[in-house]
Amino acid sequence: MVTKKEHILSLLREVHDPEIPALDIVELGIVRDVRVHGKQIHINITPTYSGCPAMQMIQNDIIGTLNKHGFNDVAITTVYSPAWTTGWLNAEAKQKLKEYGITPPQTVNEAVVTLPGSEMECPFCSSHNTELRCEFSSTACKSLYFCNDCCQPFEHFKEI
Amino acid sequence: MKNGSDHGTKNVLVEFLLRLGDDRLILGHRLSEWCGHAPILEEDIALANIALDLLGQASAILHLAGDVEGKNRTEDDLAYFREATQFKNLQLVEQPNGDFAFTIARLFFFSTFNNLLCDVLQKSSYETLAGIAAKGFKESSYHLRHSKEWMLRLGGGTEESHRRMQNAVNELWRFTGEMLVFDEVETELQRLNTIPDLSTIASQWSGAAAAVLTEATIIIPFRQKDSGQAGNHAVSGSRHGFHSEYLGHLLAEMQILARSYPDAKW
Ligand SMILES: [Zn+2]
Numbered sequence: 335m336v337t338k339k340e341h342i343l344s345l346l347r348e349v350h351d352p353e354i355p356a357l358d359i360v361e362l363g364i365v366r367d368v369r370v371h372g373k374q375i376h377i378n379i380t381p382t383y384s385g386c387p388a389m390q391m392i393q394n395d396i397i398g399t400l401n402k403h404g405f406n407d408v409a410i411t412t413v414y415s416p417a418w419t420t421g422w423l424n425a426e427a428k429q430k431l432k433e434y435g436i437t438p439p440q441t442v443n444e445a446v447v448t449l450p451g452s453e454m455e456c457p458f459c460s461s462h463n464t465e466l467r468c469e470f471s472s473t474a475c476k477s478l479y480f481c482n483d484c485c486q487p488f489e490h491f492k493e494i
Numbered sequence: 495m496k497n498g499s500d501h502g503t504k505n506v507l508v509e510f511l512l513r514l515g516d517d518r519l520i521l522g523h524r525l526s527e528w529c530g531h532a533p534i535l536e537e538d539i540a541l542a543n544i545a546l547d548l549l550g551q552a553s554a555i556l557h558l559a560g561d562v563e564g565k566n567r568t569e570d571d572l573a574y575f576r577e578a579t580q581f582k583n584l585q586l587v588e589q590p591n592g593d594f595a596f597t598i599a600r601l602f603f604f605s606t607f608n609n610l611l612c613d614v615l616q617k618s619s620y621e622t623l624a625g626i627a628a629k630g631f632k633e634s635s636y637h638l639r640h641s642k643e644w645m646l647r648l649g650g651g652t653e654e655s656h657r658r659m660q661n662a663v664n665e666l667w668r669f670t671g672e673m674l675v676f677d678e679v680e681t682e683l684q685r686l687n688t689i690p691d692l693s694t695i696a697s698q699w700s701g702a703a704a705a706v707l708t709e710a711t712i713i714i715p716f717r718q719k720d721s722g723q724a725g726n727h728a729v730s731g732s733r734h735g736f737h738s739e740y741l742g743h744l745l746a747e748m749q750i751l752a753r754s755y756p757d758a759k760w
Binding site: 381383384385386387413414415416417418419467468469470471472473474478492494 | 522536537539540542543544545546547548549550551553554621622624625626628629630631632633636639640
Protein backbone atom coordinates (compact mmCIF):
# COMPACT_ATOMS: atom_id res chain seq x y z
CA MET A 335 0.00 0.00 0.00
CA VAL A 336 1.47 3.28 -1.13
CA THR A 337 0.75 6.20 1.19
CA LYS A 338 -0.33 9.51 -0.25
CA LYS A 339 2.99 11.02 0.77
CA GLU A 340 4.90 8.30 -1.10
CA HIS A 341 2.66 8.88 -4.10
CA ILE A 342 3.44 12.63 -4.07
CA LEU A 343 7.15 11.89 -3.73
CA SER A 344 7.01 9.60 -6.74
CA LEU A 345 5.28 12.34 -8.76
CA LEU A 346 7.94 14.84 -7.70
CA ARG A 347 10.53 12.59 -9.31
CA GLU A 348 9.12 13.78 -12.64
CA VAL A 349 10.55 17.24 -11.85
CA HIS A 350 14.16 17.74 -12.84
CA ASP A 351 16.66 20.46 -12.09
CA PRO A 352 16.74 22.40 -15.39
CA GLU A 353 20.49 22.85 -15.03
CA ILE A 354 21.20 19.20 -14.25
CA PRO A 355 18.51 17.31 -16.16
CA ALA A 356 20.15 14.00 -15.27
CA LEU A 357 18.79 14.22 -11.73
CA ASP A 358 15.30 14.72 -10.36
CA ILE A 359 14.68 17.06 -7.44
CA VAL A 360 14.09 14.25 -4.95
CA GLU A 361 17.41 12.50 -5.54
CA LEU A 362 19.15 15.88 -5.68
CA GLY A 363 17.91 16.50 -2.13
CA ILE A 364 15.99 19.67 -2.99
CA VAL A 365 12.72 18.20 -1.66
CA ARG A 366 13.04 18.17 2.14
CA ASP A 367 9.54 17.32 3.30
CA VAL A 368 6.07 16.50 2.02
CA ARG A 369 3.02 16.90 4.26
CA VAL A 370 -0.47 15.90 3.20
CA HIS A 371 -3.58 17.26 4.93
CA GLY A 372 -6.61 16.02 3.02
CA LYS A 373 -6.45 17.74 -0.35
CA GLN A 374 -3.78 20.16 0.76
CA ILE A 375 -0.16 19.39 0.01
CA HIS A 376 2.70 21.24 1.62
CA ILE A 377 6.23 20.80 0.30
CA ASN A 378 9.48 22.08 1.78
CA ILE A 379 12.32 22.65 -0.62
CA THR A 380 15.87 23.87 -0.08
CA PRO A 381 18.15 25.55 -2.63
CA THR A 382 21.41 23.87 -3.60
CA TYR A 383 23.11 27.28 -3.57
CA SER A 384 21.63 30.48 -2.07
CA GLY A 385 21.55 32.14 -5.46
CA CYS A 386 20.44 29.15 -7.53
CA PRO A 387 18.49 30.78 -10.38
CA ALA A 388 16.60 27.55 -11.08
CA MET A 389 14.59 27.61 -7.84
CA GLN A 390 11.71 29.65 -9.22
CA MET A 391 11.42 27.38 -12.24
CA ILE A 392 11.56 24.31 -10.01
CA GLN A 393 8.72 25.69 -7.87
CA ASN A 394 6.63 26.31 -10.98
CA ASP A 395 7.41 22.81 -12.26
CA ILE A 396 6.37 21.24 -8.93
CA ILE A 397 3.04 23.02 -9.00
CA GLY A 398 2.53 22.24 -12.69
CA THR A 399 3.32 18.55 -12.24
CA LEU A 400 1.06 18.11 -9.22
CA ASN A 401 -1.76 20.05 -10.91
CA LYS A 402 -1.46 17.72 -13.88
CA HIS A 403 -2.05 14.78 -11.54
CA GLY A 404 -5.08 16.44 -9.95
CA PHE A 405 -3.51 18.05 -6.90
CA ASN A 406 -4.48 21.70 -7.07
CA ASP A 407 -3.88 22.88 -3.53
CA VAL A 408 -0.08 22.98 -3.30
CA ALA A 409 1.97 25.21 -1.01
CA ILE A 410 5.76 25.40 -1.20
CA THR A 411 8.07 26.72 1.50
CA THR A 412 11.80 27.38 1.05
CA VAL A 413 13.82 26.19 4.05
CA TYR A 414 17.51 26.82 4.70
CA SER A 415 18.21 24.45 7.55
CA PRO A 416 19.84 21.96 7.35
CA ALA A 417 21.98 23.44 4.58
CA TRP A 418 21.99 21.43 1.37
CA THR A 419 25.00 19.19 0.97
CA THR A 420 26.30 16.98 -1.81
CA GLY A 421 26.48 14.32 0.92
CA TRP A 422 22.77 13.71 0.23
CA LEU A 423 23.46 12.35 -3.26
CA ASN A 424 23.34 8.57 -3.17
CA ALA A 425 25.40 6.16 -5.27
CA GLU A 426 22.71 5.89 -7.94
CA ALA A 427 22.50 9.67 -8.34
CA LYS A 428 26.25 9.91 -8.61
CA GLN A 429 26.31 7.23 -11.27
CA LYS A 430 23.69 9.17 -13.26
CA LEU A 431 25.83 12.30 -13.06
CA LYS A 432 28.83 10.39 -14.31
CA GLU A 433 26.92 8.96 -17.24
CA TYR A 434 25.69 12.47 -18.01
CA GLY A 435 29.33 13.62 -18.27
CA ILE A 436 29.68 15.40 -14.92
CA THR A 437 32.11 13.90 -12.42
CA PRO A 438 30.20 13.30 -9.17
CA PRO A 439 31.05 14.87 -5.80
CA GLN A 440 33.25 12.90 -3.45
CA THR A 441 31.65 12.03 -0.14
CA VAL A 442 31.85 9.46 2.62
CA ASN A 443 28.90 8.96 5.00
CA GLU A 444 27.34 12.26 3.99
CA ALA A 445 30.58 14.07 4.82
CA VAL A 446 32.37 16.07 2.22
CA VAL A 447 35.81 14.49 2.04
CA THR A 448 37.96 16.32 -0.43
CA LEU A 449 37.97 19.70 -2.03
CA PRO A 450 38.51 19.87 -5.75
CA GLY A 451 42.17 20.01 -6.60
CA SER A 452 43.82 17.45 -8.75
CA GLU A 453 43.41 13.94 -10.10
CA MET A 454 39.75 14.26 -11.02
CA GLU A 455 38.85 11.40 -13.34
CA CYS A 456 37.85 12.48 -16.85
CA PRO A 457 34.25 11.31 -17.46
CA PHE A 458 35.02 10.77 -21.17
CA CYS A 459 38.30 8.81 -21.20
CA SER A 460 38.82 7.98 -17.48
CA SER A 461 42.24 9.64 -17.52
CA HIS A 462 43.51 11.16 -14.29
CA ASN A 463 45.75 13.55 -16.19
CA THR A 464 43.34 16.42 -15.60
CA GLU A 465 43.54 19.92 -14.19
CA LEU A 466 41.23 22.34 -12.45
CA ARG A 467 40.57 25.36 -14.67
CA CYS A 468 38.08 27.19 -12.45
CA GLU A 469 36.23 26.53 -9.19
CA PHE A 470 33.10 27.88 -10.83
CA SER A 471 31.52 26.73 -14.06
CA SER A 472 28.28 27.08 -16.00
CA THR A 473 26.49 26.95 -12.64
CA ALA A 474 27.66 27.59 -9.08
CA CYS A 475 27.34 23.91 -8.20
CA LYS A 476 29.98 22.81 -10.71
CA SER A 477 33.67 23.47 -11.28
CA LEU A 478 35.48 23.36 -14.60
CA TYR A 479 38.22 20.84 -15.39
CA PHE A 480 40.26 20.06 -18.45
CA CYS A 481 41.48 16.63 -19.53
CA ASN A 482 45.05 16.75 -20.84
CA ASP A 483 44.67 13.37 -22.58
CA CYS A 484 41.46 13.70 -24.59
CA CYS A 485 41.67 17.53 -24.57
CA GLN A 486 38.06 17.91 -23.47
CA PRO A 487 36.80 20.32 -20.84
CA PHE A 488 34.45 18.71 -18.32
CA GLU A 489 32.46 19.70 -15.28
CA HIS A 490 32.71 18.41 -11.74
CA PHE A 491 29.78 18.54 -9.33
CA LYS A 492 31.64 20.16 -6.50
CA GLU A 493 31.61 19.15 -2.89
CA ILE A 494 29.72 21.40 -0.55
CA MET B 495 14.54 33.69 21.60
CA LYS B 496 13.49 31.36 18.83
CA ASN B 497 11.37 33.27 16.39
CA GLY B 498 12.90 36.73 16.53
CA SER B 499 9.58 38.41 17.15
CA ASP B 500 9.83 39.21 20.86
CA HIS B 501 8.82 42.78 21.46
CA GLY B 502 11.72 45.14 22.08
CA THR B 503 14.34 43.03 20.37
CA LYS B 504 12.69 43.33 16.99
CA ASN B 505 14.28 46.59 15.93
CA VAL B 506 17.77 45.57 16.85
CA LEU B 507 17.37 42.27 15.04
CA VAL B 508 16.06 44.00 11.90
CA GLU B 509 19.02 46.37 12.07
CA PHE B 510 21.46 43.47 12.29
CA LEU B 511 19.80 41.63 9.40
CA LEU B 512 19.92 44.77 7.24
CA ARG B 513 23.66 45.05 7.87
CA LEU B 514 24.14 41.41 6.84
CA GLY B 515 21.81 41.60 3.87
CA ASP B 516 23.02 44.93 2.52
CA ASP B 517 26.70 43.92 2.56
CA ARG B 518 25.89 40.94 0.37
CA LEU B 519 23.44 42.77 -1.88
CA ILE B 520 25.82 45.63 -2.66
CA LEU B 521 28.92 43.49 -3.15
CA GLY B 522 26.87 41.08 -5.28
CA HIS B 523 25.79 44.01 -7.43
CA ARG B 524 29.36 45.29 -7.77
CA LEU B 525 30.63 41.85 -8.80
CA SER B 526 27.83 41.49 -11.33
CA GLU B 527 29.25 44.57 -13.09
CA TRP B 528 32.17 42.38 -14.15
CA CYS B 529 29.86 40.17 -16.18
CA GLY B 530 31.21 40.24 -19.74
CA HIS B 531 34.29 42.25 -18.74
CA ALA B 532 36.54 39.88 -16.74
CA PRO B 533 40.08 39.24 -18.03
CA ILE B 534 39.33 35.63 -19.00
CA LEU B 535 36.14 33.69 -19.62
CA GLU B 536 36.62 31.39 -16.62
CA GLU B 537 36.96 34.40 -14.34
CA ASP B 538 33.91 36.04 -15.84
CA ILE B 539 31.93 32.97 -14.91
CA ALA B 540 33.51 32.74 -11.46
CA LEU B 541 32.72 36.35 -10.54
CA ALA B 542 29.17 36.02 -11.85
CA ASN B 543 28.65 32.86 -9.80
CA ILE B 544 30.02 34.49 -6.66
CA ALA B 545 27.77 37.50 -7.29
CA LEU B 546 24.83 35.13 -7.58
CA ASP B 547 25.68 33.42 -4.27
CA LEU B 548 25.89 36.80 -2.54
CA LEU B 549 22.62 38.00 -4.06
CA GLY B 550 20.98 34.74 -2.98
CA GLN B 551 22.26 35.18 0.56
CA ALA B 552 21.07 38.81 0.52
CA SER B 553 17.65 37.77 -0.71
CA ALA B 554 17.19 35.21 2.09
CA ILE B 555 18.45 37.61 4.77
CA LEU B 556 16.39 40.59 3.59
CA HIS B 557 13.33 38.36 3.31
CA LEU B 558 13.87 37.45 6.96
CA ALA B 559 14.40 41.12 7.88
CA GLY B 560 11.05 41.95 6.27
CA ASP B 561 9.35 39.11 8.17
CA VAL B 562 10.79 40.18 11.51
CA GLU B 563 9.96 43.82 10.88
CA GLY B 564 6.33 42.89 10.26
CA LYS B 565 5.50 45.81 7.97
CA ASN B 566 4.80 43.67 4.92
CA ARG B 567 8.03 44.63 3.18
CA THR B 568 9.49 41.96 0.91
CA GLU B 569 13.17 41.52 0.09
CA ASP B 570 12.49 43.37 -3.17
CA ASP B 571 10.91 46.31 -1.33
CA LEU B 572 13.97 46.52 0.89
CA ALA B 573 16.40 46.31 -2.03
CA TYR B 574 14.65 48.68 -4.42
CA PHE B 575 12.71 51.17 -2.33
CA ARG B 576 15.12 52.34 0.35
CA GLU B 577 17.30 55.44 0.06
CA ALA B 578 21.08 55.42 0.40
CA THR B 579 21.01 56.60 4.03
CA GLN B 580 18.80 53.62 4.90
CA PHE B 581 21.38 51.14 3.61
CA LYS B 582 23.60 49.64 6.31
CA ASN B 583 26.32 48.03 4.17
CA LEU B 584 30.02 48.68 4.66
CA GLN B 585 31.69 51.35 2.56
CA LEU B 586 34.13 48.62 1.54
CA VAL B 587 31.55 46.87 -0.62
CA GLU B 588 30.14 49.97 -2.34
CA GLN B 589 33.47 51.23 -3.72
CA PRO B 590 33.73 51.03 -7.52
CA ASN B 591 35.39 47.87 -8.82
CA GLY B 592 38.67 49.52 -9.84
CA ASP B 593 40.99 47.13 -11.65
CA PHE B 594 40.92 43.35 -11.30
CA ALA B 595 43.43 43.44 -8.41
CA PHE B 596 41.18 45.86 -6.50
CA THR B 597 38.12 43.64 -7.06
CA ILE B 598 40.02 40.55 -5.94
CA ALA B 599 41.57 42.18 -2.86
CA ARG B 600 38.17 43.44 -1.75
CA LEU B 601 36.57 40.04 -2.40
CA PHE B 602 39.33 38.40 -0.37
CA PHE B 603 38.91 40.82 2.55
CA PHE B 604 35.14 40.43 2.56
CA SER B 605 35.12 36.65 2.01
CA THR B 606 37.52 36.16 4.93
CA PHE B 607 35.12 38.18 7.07
CA ASN B 608 31.98 36.50 5.67
CA ASN B 609 33.42 33.05 6.28
CA LEU B 610 34.34 33.81 9.91
CA LEU B 611 31.01 35.51 10.58
CA CYS B 612 28.89 32.74 9.02
CA ASP B 613 30.87 30.14 10.96
CA VAL B 614 29.85 31.86 14.21
CA LEU B 615 26.28 32.63 13.14
CA GLN B 616 25.55 29.07 12.08
CA LYS B 617 25.66 28.28 15.81
CA SER B 618 23.05 30.97 16.48
CA SER B 619 20.04 29.98 18.60
CA TYR B 620 17.90 31.77 16.03
CA GLU B 621 17.24 28.82 13.79
CA THR B 622 16.36 30.58 10.53
CA LEU B 623 19.46 32.75 10.73
CA ALA B 624 21.60 29.73 11.63
CA GLY B 625 20.35 27.91 8.52
CA ILE B 626 21.12 30.84 6.21
CA ALA B 627 24.55 31.23 7.82
CA ALA B 628 25.31 27.52 7.39
CA LYS B 629 24.80 27.90 3.64
CA GLY B 630 26.76 31.15 3.64
CA PHE B 631 29.63 29.41 5.39
CA LYS B 632 29.90 26.71 2.73
CA GLU B 633 29.59 29.14 -0.15
CA SER B 634 32.02 31.69 1.27
CA SER B 635 34.60 28.93 1.71
CA TYR B 636 34.72 28.71 -2.09
CA HIS B 637 34.76 32.50 -2.49
CA LEU B 638 37.59 32.72 0.00
CA ARG B 639 39.69 30.05 -1.66
CA HIS B 640 39.13 31.51 -5.10
CA SER B 641 40.08 35.06 -4.07
CA LYS B 642 43.00 33.85 -1.96
CA GLU B 643 44.47 31.99 -4.93
CA TRP B 644 44.25 35.15 -7.01
CA MET B 645 45.89 37.15 -4.19
CA LEU B 646 48.85 34.77 -4.30
CA ARG B 647 48.94 34.68 -8.09
CA LEU B 648 48.85 38.46 -8.51
CA GLY B 649 51.03 39.29 -5.51
CA GLY B 650 53.68 36.79 -6.52
CA GLY B 651 53.18 37.19 -10.28
CA THR B 652 54.75 39.79 -12.52
CA GLU B 653 56.09 43.16 -11.43
CA GLU B 654 52.95 44.76 -12.82
CA SER B 655 50.52 42.39 -11.10
CA HIS B 656 52.41 42.80 -7.82
CA ARG B 657 52.34 46.58 -8.10
CA ARG B 658 48.63 46.60 -8.79
CA MET B 659 47.87 44.24 -5.90
CA GLN B 660 49.94 46.29 -3.48
CA ASN B 661 48.13 49.45 -4.63
CA ALA B 662 44.75 47.75 -4.20
CA VAL B 663 45.58 46.62 -0.66
CA ASN B 664 46.92 50.08 0.25
CA GLU B 665 43.77 51.68 -1.10
CA LEU B 666 41.34 49.25 0.53
CA TRP B 667 42.95 48.92 3.93
CA ARG B 668 41.22 51.94 5.46
CA PHE B 669 37.84 50.37 4.64
CA THR B 670 38.54 47.16 6.54
CA GLY B 671 38.56 48.68 10.03
CA GLU B 672 34.81 49.28 10.35
CA MET B 673 34.11 45.77 9.11
CA LEU B 674 35.69 44.44 12.30
CA VAL B 675 33.89 46.73 14.72
CA PHE B 676 30.66 45.56 16.32
CA ASP B 677 28.50 48.03 18.21
CA GLU B 678 25.45 48.10 20.48
CA VAL B 679 23.35 46.24 17.90
CA GLU B 680 25.47 43.10 17.95
CA THR B 681 26.16 43.46 21.69
CA GLU B 682 22.44 43.53 22.44
CA LEU B 683 21.78 40.44 20.31
CA GLN B 684 24.63 38.66 22.07
CA ARG B 685 23.19 39.65 25.45
CA LEU B 686 19.84 38.18 24.38
CA ASN B 687 21.60 35.02 23.21
CA THR B 688 20.17 35.48 19.72
CA ILE B 689 23.65 35.36 18.22
CA PRO B 690 26.89 33.96 19.66
CA ASP B 691 29.85 36.07 20.75
CA LEU B 692 31.49 37.85 17.78
CA SER B 693 34.44 39.28 19.66
CA THR B 694 37.07 36.91 18.27
CA ILE B 695 36.30 37.73 14.62
CA ALA B 696 38.47 40.85 14.43
CA SER B 697 41.65 39.13 15.59
CA GLN B 698 40.94 36.03 13.50
CA TRP B 699 40.39 38.20 10.43
CA SER B 700 43.61 40.13 11.01
CA GLY B 701 45.58 36.91 11.44
CA ALA B 702 44.07 35.25 8.37
CA ALA B 703 44.48 38.32 6.16
CA ALA B 704 48.06 38.92 7.30
CA ALA B 705 49.02 35.30 6.57
CA VAL B 706 47.80 35.51 2.97
CA LEU B 707 49.21 38.99 2.34
CA THR B 708 52.60 37.85 3.61
CA GLU B 709 52.52 34.75 1.43
CA ALA B 710 51.56 36.98 -1.52
CA THR B 711 54.62 39.18 -0.74
CA ILE B 712 52.32 42.14 -0.16
CA ILE B 713 53.31 44.65 2.51
CA ILE B 714 50.58 45.00 5.14
CA PRO B 715 49.61 48.67 5.52
CA PHE B 716 49.60 50.26 8.95
CA ARG B 717 46.29 50.98 10.57
CA GLN B 718 45.53 54.68 10.19
CA LYS B 719 46.16 55.49 13.82
CA ASP B 720 49.71 54.21 13.38
CA SER B 721 50.48 55.84 10.04
CA GLY B 722 49.02 59.31 10.46
CA GLN B 723 49.05 59.63 6.68
CA ALA B 724 46.97 62.53 5.41
CA GLY B 725 44.12 61.59 3.12
CA ASN B 726 44.24 57.99 4.21
CA HIS B 727 41.89 58.18 7.17
CA ALA B 728 39.94 55.11 8.21
CA VAL B 729 36.27 55.28 7.27
CA SER B 730 33.44 54.68 9.72
CA GLY B 731 29.72 55.23 10.08
CA SER B 732 28.33 53.12 7.26
CA ARG B 733 26.48 50.85 9.72
CA HIS B 734 24.49 53.97 10.62
CA GLY B 735 23.80 54.99 7.03
CA PHE B 736 26.81 57.20 6.28
CA HIS B 737 28.13 56.30 2.85
CA SER B 738 30.49 57.43 0.15
CA GLU B 739 29.07 59.14 -2.95
CA TYR B 740 29.40 55.84 -4.82
CA LEU B 741 26.45 54.14 -3.14
CA GLY B 742 23.99 56.66 -4.56
CA HIS B 743 25.20 56.02 -8.09
CA LEU B 744 25.08 52.28 -7.57
CA LEU B 745 21.52 52.43 -6.22
CA ALA B 746 20.38 54.66 -9.07
CA GLU B 747 21.33 51.92 -11.49
CA MET B 748 20.19 49.00 -9.34
CA GLN B 749 16.81 50.50 -8.46
CA ILE B 750 15.78 52.28 -11.63
CA LEU B 751 13.80 49.44 -13.22
CA ALA B 752 11.82 48.60 -10.10
CA ARG B 753 11.09 52.28 -9.48
CA SER B 754 10.17 53.14 -13.07
CA TYR B 755 7.96 50.09 -13.50
CA PRO B 756 6.80 49.14 -9.98
CA ASP B 757 4.53 46.39 -11.28
CA ALA B 758 7.05 44.88 -13.68
CA LYS B 759 7.06 41.07 -13.69
CA TRP B 760 9.59 38.73 -15.25
ZN1 LIG C 1 39.68 12.70 -21.01
